Amino acid sequence: MNLEILLYDKTMFKSIFTNSFGILVSRILGFIRDMMQASILGANIYTDIFIVAFKLPNLFRRIFAEGAFTQSFLPSFTKSKQKSVFSISIFLKFLGFLLLFALIVALFSNLFTKIIASGFDADTISEAAPLVAINFYYLILIFIVTFLATLLQYKNHFATTAFSTALLNIAIITALILGKDQPPKTIVYYMSYAVIIGGFLQVIVHLIAAKQYHLFKLFVAGFKGLSTKSQKIKSDVKQFKGTFSASVLGSSTAQISAFLDGWLASFLFAGSISYLYYANRIFQFPLALFAIATSVAIFPKVARYLKNSDDHKAEEMLHKSFWFLAYLLTLATTVGIIFADEIVWLLYQRGAFTAIDSAHTSLILMMYLIGLLPFGISRIFSLWLYAKHQQKEAAKISAISLGINILLSLLFIYPFEAAGLALASSLSGFILFYLTVKKFGWEQFVTIVKDKKVFLLLLLLAITILISLLLKTFLAPYIIAP
Secondary structure (H helix, E strand, O other), X not given: OOHHHHHHHHHHHHHHHHHHHHHHHHHHHHHHHHHHHHHHHOOOHHHHHHHHXXXXXXXXXXXXXXXXXXXXXXXXXXXXXXXXXXXXXXXXXXXXXXXXXXXXXXXXXXXXXXXXXXXXXXXXXHHHHHHHHHHHHHHHHHHHHHHHHHHHHHOOOOHHHHHHHHHHHHHHHHHHHHHOOOOHHHHHHHHHHHHHHHHHHHHHHHHHHHHHOOHHHHHHHHHHHHHHHHHHHHHHHHHHHHHHHHHHHHOOHHHHHHHHHHHHHOXXXXXXXXXHHHHHHHHHHHHHHHHHHHHHHHHHHHHHHHHXXXXXXXXXXXXXXXXXXXXXXXXXXXXXXXOHHHHHHHHHOOOOOOHHHHHHHHHHHXXXXXXXXXXXXXXXXXXXXXXXXXXXXXXXXXXXXXHHHHHHHHHHXXXXXXXXXXXXXXXXXXXXXXXXHHHHOHHHHHHHHOOOHHHHHHHHHHHHHHHHHHHHHHHOOOOOOO
16 A cells, blocks of 8 residues: 555545544534433423424534535535635625525514424414524524535535534533523523524634635635626536535435424424434434544545546545445444433433333334434435536435335324334435435445445344344334323
8 A cells, every 4th residue: 555545544534533523522512412401391392392493494504514515515616716706606695595584584483383393283383483583593604604614624624613513502501501490481592592602603613713724815805806707607606506406405315304204293292303303313423423424524535536537536535435434334223223222211311301202212213223324325425426516316316215205204104103204214215325326336336345244244233133123113012102
Protein backbone atom coordinates (compact mmCIF):
# COMPACT_ATOMS: atom_id res chain seq x y z
CA MET A 1 0.00 0.00 0.00
CA ASN A 2 1.63 3.26 -1.10
CA LEU A 3 1.85 6.54 0.78
CA GLU A 4 -0.96 8.16 -1.22
CA ILE A 5 -3.44 5.43 -0.27
CA LEU A 6 -2.35 5.55 3.38
CA LEU A 7 -2.94 9.30 3.50
CA TYR A 8 -6.25 8.86 1.72
CA ASP A 9 -7.43 6.24 4.27
CA LYS A 10 -6.23 8.38 7.18
CA THR A 11 -8.11 11.44 5.91
CA MET A 12 -11.30 9.49 5.27
CA PHE A 13 -11.43 7.83 8.69
CA LYS A 14 -10.39 11.04 10.47
CA SER A 15 -13.38 12.80 8.87
CA ILE A 16 -15.70 9.92 9.77
CA PHE A 17 -14.39 9.85 13.35
CA THR A 18 -14.81 13.62 13.75
CA ASN A 19 -18.41 13.42 12.55
CA SER A 20 -19.18 10.34 14.61
CA PHE A 21 -17.70 11.75 17.81
CA GLY A 22 -19.54 15.04 17.39
CA ILE A 23 -22.79 13.21 16.72
CA LEU A 24 -22.12 10.95 19.72
CA VAL A 25 -21.77 13.94 22.04
CA SER A 26 -24.89 15.53 20.59
CA ARG A 27 -26.91 12.30 20.77
CA ILE A 28 -25.89 11.65 24.38
CA LEU A 29 -27.18 15.10 25.25
CA GLY A 30 -30.23 14.31 23.12
CA PHE A 31 -30.93 11.20 25.17
CA ILE A 32 -30.51 13.19 28.38
CA ARG A 33 -33.02 15.64 26.94
CA ASP A 34 -35.41 12.81 26.06
CA MET A 35 -34.99 11.20 29.49
CA MET A 36 -35.86 14.48 31.19
CA GLN A 37 -38.74 15.09 28.77
CA ALA A 38 -40.13 11.59 29.37
CA SER A 39 -39.75 11.94 33.14
CA ILE A 40 -41.26 15.43 33.39
CA LEU A 41 -43.96 15.21 30.70
CA GLY A 42 -44.36 11.45 30.18
CA ALA A 43 -46.15 10.19 27.07
CA ASN A 44 -49.34 12.25 26.93
CA ILE A 45 -51.12 14.86 24.87
CA TYR A 46 -48.71 17.68 25.79
CA THR A 47 -45.71 15.62 24.75
CA ASP A 48 -47.56 14.84 21.52
CA ILE A 49 -48.24 18.56 21.01
CA PHE A 50 -44.57 19.53 21.35
CA ILE A 51 -43.45 16.70 19.08
CA VAL A 52 -45.98 17.78 16.46
CA ALA A 53 -44.93 21.44 16.78
CA PHE A 54 -41.27 20.56 16.29
CA LYS A 55 -41.97 17.94 13.63
CA LEU A 56 -42.19 20.15 10.53
CA PRO A 57 -39.03 22.24 11.14
CA ASN A 58 -37.20 19.11 12.31
CA LEU A 59 -38.19 17.29 9.11
CA PHE A 60 -36.82 20.15 7.01
CA ARG A 61 -33.72 20.29 9.24
CA ARG A 62 -32.96 16.66 8.48
CA ILE A 63 -33.65 17.13 4.79
CA PHE A 64 -31.40 20.21 4.64
CA ALA A 65 -28.64 19.22 7.05
CA GLU A 66 -28.42 15.50 6.27
CA GLY A 67 -29.28 15.38 2.61
CA ALA A 68 -30.86 17.39 -0.12
CA PHE A 69 -29.22 20.79 0.10
CA THR A 70 -25.65 19.60 0.61
CA GLN A 71 -25.91 16.81 -1.97
CA SER A 72 -27.19 19.23 -4.60
CA PHE A 73 -25.21 22.33 -3.68
CA LEU A 74 -21.76 20.84 -3.17
CA PRO A 75 -21.32 19.23 -6.63
CA SER A 76 -22.64 22.40 -8.31
CA PHE A 77 -20.43 24.61 -6.13
CA THR A 78 -17.37 22.45 -6.84
CA LYS A 79 -18.03 22.66 -10.58
CA SER A 80 -18.85 26.39 -10.70
CA LYS A 81 -16.22 28.84 -11.97
CA GLN A 82 -17.95 31.69 -10.06
CA LYS A 83 -18.15 30.05 -6.65
CA SER A 84 -18.65 33.22 -4.60
CA VAL A 85 -21.47 34.61 -6.75
CA PHE A 86 -23.12 31.20 -7.11
CA SER A 87 -23.12 30.53 -3.36
CA ILE A 88 -24.53 33.95 -2.42
CA SER A 89 -27.20 33.72 -5.13
CA ILE A 90 -28.45 30.37 -3.80
CA PHE A 91 -28.27 31.59 -0.19
CA LEU A 92 -30.41 34.68 -0.85
CA LYS A 93 -33.00 32.75 -2.85
CA PHE A 94 -33.45 30.15 -0.12
CA LEU A 95 -33.42 32.67 2.71
CA GLY A 96 -36.09 34.80 1.02
CA PHE A 97 -38.30 31.76 0.40
CA LEU A 98 -37.98 30.50 3.98
CA LEU A 99 -38.75 33.90 5.48
CA LEU A 100 -41.92 34.07 3.40
CA PHE A 101 -42.80 30.47 4.28
CA ALA A 102 -42.32 31.15 8.01
CA LEU A 103 -44.63 34.18 7.78
CA ILE A 104 -47.32 32.09 6.07
CA VAL A 105 -47.01 29.38 8.74
CA ALA A 106 -47.35 32.01 11.48
CA LEU A 107 -50.48 33.50 9.86
CA PHE A 108 -52.11 30.13 9.17
CA SER A 109 -50.69 28.05 12.01
CA ASN A 110 -54.03 26.32 12.69
CA LEU A 111 -54.18 25.08 9.11
CA PHE A 112 -50.60 23.78 9.16
CA THR A 113 -51.19 22.09 12.52
CA LYS A 114 -54.25 20.37 11.08
CA ILE A 115 -52.16 19.15 8.15
CA ILE A 116 -49.37 17.85 10.40
CA ALA A 117 -51.68 16.15 12.92
CA SER A 118 -55.01 15.58 11.22
CA GLY A 119 -56.15 13.24 13.98
CA PHE A 120 -56.08 15.95 16.65
CA ASP A 121 -59.42 17.39 17.77
CA ALA A 122 -60.17 21.11 17.43
CA ASP A 123 -59.14 22.01 21.00
CA THR A 124 -55.80 20.21 20.71
CA ILE A 125 -55.10 21.89 17.36
CA SER A 126 -55.80 25.30 18.92
CA GLU A 127 -53.32 24.56 21.71
CA ALA A 128 -50.66 23.25 19.32
CA ALA A 129 -50.93 25.96 16.63
CA PRO A 130 -48.98 28.75 18.44
CA LEU A 131 -46.19 26.27 19.18
CA VAL A 132 -46.05 25.23 15.52
CA ALA A 133 -45.56 28.89 14.56
CA ILE A 134 -42.79 29.42 17.15
CA ASN A 135 -40.87 26.26 16.26
CA PHE A 136 -41.01 26.92 12.54
CA TYR A 137 -38.62 29.87 12.82
CA TYR A 138 -35.94 27.32 13.69
CA LEU A 139 -35.99 26.27 10.03
CA ILE A 140 -34.61 29.67 8.93
CA LEU A 141 -31.78 29.40 11.42
CA ILE A 142 -30.94 25.82 10.50
CA PHE A 143 -30.80 26.70 6.81
CA ILE A 144 -28.14 29.32 7.58
CA VAL A 145 -26.29 26.67 9.59
CA THR A 146 -26.54 24.15 6.74
CA PHE A 147 -25.32 26.65 4.16
CA LEU A 148 -22.27 27.50 6.26
CA ALA A 149 -21.71 23.82 7.12
CA THR A 150 -21.67 22.85 3.44
CA LEU A 151 -18.99 25.42 2.67
CA LEU A 152 -17.00 24.21 5.68
CA GLN A 153 -17.29 20.65 4.34
CA TYR A 154 -15.75 21.89 1.12
CA LYS A 155 -12.85 23.10 3.29
CA ASN A 156 -12.74 19.62 4.91
CA HIS A 157 -13.89 21.00 8.26
CA PHE A 158 -16.59 18.90 9.94
CA ALA A 159 -16.14 19.39 13.68
CA THR A 160 -18.20 22.55 14.13
CA THR A 161 -21.27 21.09 12.44
CA ALA A 162 -20.92 17.70 14.14
CA PHE A 163 -20.79 19.22 17.62
CA SER A 164 -23.18 22.15 17.12
CA THR A 165 -26.40 20.16 17.45
CA ALA A 166 -25.40 19.69 21.08
CA LEU A 167 -26.24 23.38 21.57
CA LEU A 168 -29.89 22.74 20.67
CA ASN A 169 -30.06 19.90 23.18
CA ILE A 170 -28.39 22.01 25.87
CA ALA A 171 -30.96 24.78 25.29
CA ILE A 172 -33.91 22.37 25.60
CA ILE A 173 -32.40 20.66 28.67
CA THR A 174 -32.06 24.09 30.29
CA ALA A 175 -35.71 24.85 29.47
CA LEU A 176 -36.81 21.56 31.06
CA ILE A 177 -34.80 22.31 34.22
CA LEU A 178 -36.26 25.82 34.49
CA GLY A 179 -39.81 24.69 33.79
CA LYS A 180 -39.97 21.33 35.57
CA ASP A 181 -42.31 22.61 38.30
CA GLN A 182 -44.56 24.43 35.83
CA PRO A 183 -47.79 23.08 34.26
CA PRO A 184 -47.21 20.90 31.15
CA LYS A 185 -48.55 23.60 28.83
CA THR A 186 -45.98 26.09 30.14
CA ILE A 187 -43.17 23.56 29.85
CA VAL A 188 -43.79 22.98 26.14
CA TYR A 189 -43.64 26.76 25.57
CA TYR A 190 -40.30 26.87 27.40
CA MET A 191 -39.05 24.07 25.16
CA SER A 192 -40.25 25.78 21.98
CA TYR A 193 -38.46 29.03 22.78
CA ALA A 194 -35.39 26.97 23.66
CA VAL A 195 -35.45 25.54 20.12
CA ILE A 196 -35.07 29.07 18.72
CA ILE A 197 -32.28 29.91 21.17
CA GLY A 198 -30.49 26.69 20.21
CA GLY A 199 -30.76 27.65 16.56
CA PHE A 200 -29.18 31.06 17.19
CA LEU A 201 -26.31 29.43 19.07
CA GLN A 202 -25.68 27.07 16.15
CA VAL A 203 -25.56 30.02 13.73
CA ILE A 204 -23.07 31.87 15.95
CA VAL A 205 -20.57 28.99 16.18
CA HIS A 206 -20.76 28.43 12.41
CA LEU A 207 -20.10 32.11 11.76
CA ILE A 208 -17.02 31.88 13.99
CA ALA A 209 -15.80 28.82 12.05
CA ALA A 210 -16.56 30.53 8.73
CA LYS A 211 -14.37 33.46 9.75
CA GLN A 212 -11.54 31.12 10.76
CA TYR A 213 -11.66 29.40 7.37
CA HIS A 214 -11.74 32.74 5.50
CA LEU A 215 -15.22 32.23 4.08
CA PHE A 216 -16.18 35.86 4.71
CA LYS A 217 -14.01 36.81 1.73
CA LEU A 218 -16.14 34.49 -0.38
CA PHE A 219 -19.33 36.14 0.89
CA VAL A 220 -18.06 39.69 0.28
CA ALA A 221 -16.91 38.80 -3.26
CA GLY A 222 -20.26 37.13 -3.91
CA PHE A 223 -22.29 40.17 -2.85
CA LYS A 224 -20.08 42.51 -4.88
CA GLY A 225 -20.26 40.39 -8.01
CA LEU A 226 -23.92 39.43 -7.80
CA SER A 227 -25.17 42.31 -9.95
CA THR A 228 -22.44 42.08 -12.59
CA LYS A 229 -21.80 38.32 -12.84
CA SER A 230 -25.27 36.86 -12.38
CA GLN A 231 -25.43 35.85 -16.06
CA LYS A 232 -22.27 33.77 -15.68
CA ILE A 233 -23.88 31.51 -13.09
CA LYS A 234 -27.20 30.91 -14.85
CA SER A 235 -26.25 27.41 -15.94
CA ASP A 236 -24.93 26.54 -12.45
CA VAL A 237 -28.11 27.80 -10.78
CA LYS A 238 -30.26 25.97 -13.32
CA GLN A 239 -28.41 22.73 -12.66
CA PHE A 240 -28.77 23.19 -8.90
CA LYS A 241 -32.51 23.85 -9.16
CA GLY A 242 -32.92 20.80 -11.37
CA THR A 243 -31.24 18.55 -8.85
CA PHE A 244 -32.43 20.03 -5.54
CA SER A 245 -36.12 19.17 -5.81
CA ALA A 246 -35.22 15.62 -6.77
CA SER A 247 -32.72 15.42 -3.90
CA VAL A 248 -35.39 16.43 -1.37
CA LEU A 249 -37.21 13.19 -2.03
CA GLY A 250 -34.17 11.14 -2.96
CA SER A 251 -32.24 11.71 0.27
CA SER A 252 -35.06 11.90 2.77
CA THR A 253 -37.03 8.67 2.65
CA ALA A 254 -36.34 7.72 6.30
CA GLN A 255 -37.21 11.24 7.51
CA ILE A 256 -40.39 11.48 5.45
CA SER A 257 -41.37 7.99 6.62
CA ALA A 258 -40.99 9.07 10.25
CA PHE A 259 -43.02 12.21 9.51
CA LEU A 260 -45.82 10.12 7.98
CA ASP A 261 -45.71 7.76 10.96
CA GLY A 262 -46.37 10.68 13.29
CA TRP A 263 -49.19 11.98 11.10
CA LEU A 264 -50.94 8.59 11.00
CA ALA A 265 -50.31 8.06 14.73
CA SER A 266 -52.35 11.19 15.47
CA PHE A 267 -55.40 9.04 14.63
CA LEU A 268 -54.47 6.50 17.33
CA PHE A 269 -54.78 6.81 21.10
CA ALA A 270 -52.96 9.60 22.99
CA GLY A 271 -49.30 8.81 23.48
CA SER A 272 -48.84 6.97 20.17
CA ILE A 273 -46.95 9.91 18.64
CA SER A 274 -44.70 9.97 21.69
CA TYR A 275 -43.96 6.24 21.49
CA LEU A 276 -42.98 6.56 17.85
CA TYR A 277 -40.86 9.61 18.64
CA TYR A 278 -38.94 8.01 21.50
CA ALA A 279 -38.36 4.76 19.57
CA ASN A 280 -37.29 6.63 16.45
CA ARG A 281 -34.84 8.70 18.49
CA ILE A 282 -33.07 5.49 19.53
CA PHE A 283 -33.20 4.17 15.95
CA GLN A 284 -31.70 7.42 14.66
CA PHE A 285 -28.74 7.11 17.04
CA PRO A 286 -26.79 4.38 15.16
CA LEU A 287 -28.12 5.68 11.84
CA ALA A 288 -26.66 9.13 12.54
CA LEU A 289 -23.56 7.95 14.40
CA PHE A 290 -22.46 5.60 11.63
CA ALA A 291 -24.37 6.02 8.34
CA ILE A 292 -24.97 9.77 8.28
CA ALA A 293 -21.54 10.59 9.73
CA THR A 294 -19.85 8.40 7.10
CA SER A 295 -21.85 9.73 4.15
CA VAL A 296 -21.30 13.36 5.19
CA ALA A 297 -17.56 12.77 5.62
CA ILE A 298 -16.92 11.02 2.29
CA PHE A 299 -19.35 12.90 0.03
CA PRO A 300 -17.15 15.98 -0.71
CA LYS A 301 -14.23 13.71 -1.59
CA VAL A 302 -16.31 11.36 -3.76
CA ALA A 303 -17.75 14.37 -5.60
CA ARG A 304 -14.24 15.76 -6.24
CA TYR A 305 -12.86 12.41 -7.42
CA LEU A 306 -15.71 11.92 -9.88
CA LYS A 307 -15.42 15.52 -11.09
CA ASN A 308 -11.73 14.86 -11.83
CA SER A 309 -12.57 11.52 -13.53
CA ASP A 310 -10.74 9.61 -10.79
CA ASP A 311 -13.38 6.87 -10.50
CA HIS A 312 -10.94 4.38 -8.96
CA LYS A 313 -10.40 6.46 -5.81
CA ALA A 314 -14.13 7.16 -5.55
CA GLU A 315 -14.93 3.43 -5.79
CA GLU A 316 -12.21 2.58 -3.27
CA MET A 317 -13.67 5.07 -0.80
CA LEU A 318 -17.15 3.61 -1.31
CA HIS A 319 -15.80 0.07 -0.84
CA LYS A 320 -14.15 0.88 2.51
CA SER A 321 -17.18 2.86 3.69
CA PHE A 322 -19.52 -0.01 2.84
CA TRP A 323 -17.70 -2.51 5.04
CA PHE A 324 -17.23 0.00 7.82
CA LEU A 325 -20.99 0.51 7.91
CA ALA A 326 -21.97 -3.11 7.28
CA TYR A 327 -20.19 -4.40 10.37
CA LEU A 328 -21.27 -1.58 12.67
CA LEU A 329 -24.92 -1.48 11.59
CA THR A 330 -25.28 -5.26 11.77
CA LEU A 331 -23.91 -5.20 15.32
CA ALA A 332 -26.18 -2.28 16.26
CA THR A 333 -29.24 -4.05 14.84
CA THR A 334 -28.49 -7.27 16.69
CA VAL A 335 -27.77 -5.63 20.04
CA GLY A 336 -30.68 -3.20 19.71
CA ILE A 337 -33.29 -5.88 19.04
CA ILE A 338 -32.05 -8.28 21.72
CA PHE A 339 -31.91 -5.58 24.38
CA ALA A 340 -34.81 -3.35 23.20
CA ASP A 341 -36.71 -3.68 26.48
CA GLU A 342 -33.65 -2.93 28.58
CA ILE A 343 -32.61 0.05 26.43
CA VAL A 344 -36.03 1.70 26.68
CA TRP A 345 -36.26 0.95 30.40
CA LEU A 346 -32.83 2.45 31.03
CA LEU A 347 -33.43 5.60 28.98
CA TYR A 348 -37.05 6.46 29.64
CA GLN A 349 -38.87 4.52 32.36
CA ARG A 350 -39.02 6.92 35.27
CA GLY A 351 -41.33 9.63 36.58
CA ALA A 352 -44.36 10.06 34.30
CA PHE A 353 -43.11 7.42 31.81
CA THR A 354 -44.66 4.13 32.94
CA ALA A 355 -43.95 0.44 32.31
CA ILE A 356 -46.81 0.35 29.77
CA ASP A 357 -45.19 3.25 27.93
CA SER A 358 -41.90 1.32 27.88
CA ALA A 359 -43.60 -1.79 26.49
CA HIS A 360 -45.11 0.17 23.60
CA THR A 361 -41.86 1.98 22.87
CA SER A 362 -39.63 -1.11 22.91
CA LEU A 363 -41.95 -2.98 20.52
CA ILE A 364 -41.88 -0.04 18.10
CA LEU A 365 -38.09 0.21 18.47
CA MET A 366 -37.71 -3.42 17.40
CA MET A 367 -39.78 -2.76 14.30
CA TYR A 368 -37.69 0.30 13.39
CA LEU A 369 -34.39 -1.53 13.89
CA ILE A 370 -35.29 -4.11 11.25
CA GLY A 371 -34.70 -1.35 8.71
CA LEU A 372 -31.46 0.05 10.17
CA LEU A 373 -29.09 -1.88 7.89
CA PRO A 374 -30.88 -1.21 4.57
CA PHE A 375 -31.50 2.46 5.34
CA GLY A 376 -27.89 2.96 6.47
CA ILE A 377 -26.22 1.16 3.56
CA SER A 378 -28.52 2.88 1.06
CA ARG A 379 -27.08 6.27 2.03
CA ILE A 380 -23.59 5.60 0.70
CA PHE A 381 -24.88 4.17 -2.58
CA SER A 382 -27.26 7.10 -2.93
CA LEU A 383 -24.44 9.60 -2.54
CA TRP A 384 -22.76 7.98 -5.54
CA LEU A 385 -25.85 8.86 -7.58
CA TYR A 386 -25.84 12.43 -6.22
CA ALA A 387 -22.15 12.90 -6.97
CA LYS A 388 -22.84 11.81 -10.55
CA HIS A 389 -25.74 14.31 -10.77
CA GLN A 390 -28.32 11.49 -10.91
CA GLN A 391 -30.66 13.10 -8.39
CA LYS A 392 -33.72 12.40 -10.54
CA GLU A 393 -32.97 8.68 -10.58
CA ALA A 394 -32.48 8.74 -6.80
CA ALA A 395 -35.80 10.56 -6.44
CA LYS A 396 -37.64 7.94 -8.48
CA ILE A 397 -36.21 5.21 -6.29
CA SER A 398 -37.26 7.04 -3.12
CA ALA A 399 -40.73 7.73 -4.52
CA ILE A 400 -41.29 4.02 -5.09
CA SER A 401 -40.01 3.18 -1.61
CA LEU A 402 -42.14 5.90 -0.05
CA GLY A 403 -45.23 4.77 -1.94
CA ILE A 404 -44.77 1.22 -0.65
CA ASN A 405 -44.27 2.60 2.85
CA ILE A 406 -47.57 4.50 2.69
CA LEU A 407 -49.41 1.43 1.39
CA LEU A 408 -47.97 -0.84 4.10
CA SER A 409 -48.66 1.78 6.78
CA LEU A 410 -52.32 1.88 5.82
CA LEU A 411 -52.45 -1.92 5.88
CA PHE A 412 -50.65 -2.31 9.23
CA ILE A 413 -51.96 0.66 11.26
CA TYR A 414 -55.17 -0.92 12.53
CA PRO A 415 -54.07 -4.50 13.26
CA PHE A 416 -50.68 -3.47 14.74
CA GLU A 417 -51.23 0.22 15.58
CA ALA A 418 -48.03 2.30 16.03
CA ALA A 419 -45.77 -0.77 15.80
CA GLY A 420 -47.25 -1.46 12.35
CA LEU A 421 -46.19 1.99 11.18
CA ALA A 422 -42.61 1.36 12.25
CA LEU A 423 -42.61 -2.06 10.56
CA ALA A 424 -43.93 -0.54 7.32
CA SER A 425 -41.11 2.01 7.40
CA SER A 426 -38.49 -0.73 7.82
CA LEU A 427 -39.87 -2.85 4.99
CA SER A 428 -39.76 0.16 2.69
CA GLY A 429 -36.08 0.48 3.61
CA PHE A 430 -35.39 -2.88 1.98
CA ILE A 431 -37.08 -1.68 -1.20
CA LEU A 432 -34.95 1.48 -1.10
CA PHE A 433 -31.79 -0.59 -0.68
CA TYR A 434 -32.61 -2.97 -3.53
CA LEU A 435 -33.47 -0.24 -6.02
CA THR A 436 -30.49 1.95 -5.06
CA VAL A 437 -28.00 -0.89 -5.45
CA LYS A 438 -29.64 -1.90 -8.74
CA LYS A 439 -29.10 1.63 -10.07
CA PHE A 440 -25.54 1.70 -8.73
CA GLY A 441 -24.82 -1.54 -10.58
CA TRP A 442 -25.08 -5.16 -9.47
CA GLU A 443 -21.67 -6.06 -10.89
CA GLN A 444 -19.97 -3.31 -8.90
CA PHE A 445 -21.92 -4.29 -5.78
CA VAL A 446 -20.95 -7.98 -6.12
CA THR A 447 -17.32 -6.90 -6.43
CA ILE A 448 -17.62 -5.12 -3.09
CA VAL A 449 -19.27 -7.98 -1.16
CA LYS A 450 -17.78 -11.15 -2.66
CA ASP A 451 -14.57 -11.20 -0.60
CA LYS A 452 -16.07 -10.68 2.86
CA LYS A 453 -17.68 -13.89 4.09
CA VAL A 454 -17.46 -12.84 7.75
CA PHE A 455 -20.09 -10.21 7.07
CA LEU A 456 -22.43 -12.83 5.63
CA LEU A 457 -22.14 -14.84 8.86
CA LEU A 458 -22.93 -11.74 10.92
CA LEU A 459 -25.86 -10.98 8.65
CA LEU A 460 -27.17 -14.54 9.01
CA LEU A 461 -26.91 -14.19 12.79
CA ALA A 462 -28.84 -10.91 12.67
CA ILE A 463 -31.55 -12.41 10.44
CA THR A 464 -31.91 -15.39 12.79
CA ILE A 465 -32.37 -13.09 15.77
CA LEU A 466 -34.83 -10.96 13.83
CA ILE A 467 -36.97 -13.94 12.86
CA SER A 468 -37.02 -15.35 16.40
CA LEU A 469 -37.97 -12.02 17.93
CA LEU A 470 -40.60 -11.33 15.29
CA LEU A 471 -42.17 -14.72 16.00
CA LYS A 472 -42.10 -13.95 19.71
CA THR A 473 -43.65 -10.55 19.05
CA PHE A 474 -46.49 -11.70 16.84
CA LEU A 475 -47.28 -14.98 18.60
CA ALA A 476 -47.68 -13.10 21.85
CA PRO A 477 -50.42 -10.46 22.11
CA TYR A 478 -48.89 -7.76 19.93
CA ILE A 479 -51.18 -4.96 20.99
CA ILE A 480 -50.51 -3.68 24.48
CA ALA A 481 -53.52 -2.16 26.16
CA PRO A 482 -53.16 1.63 26.33
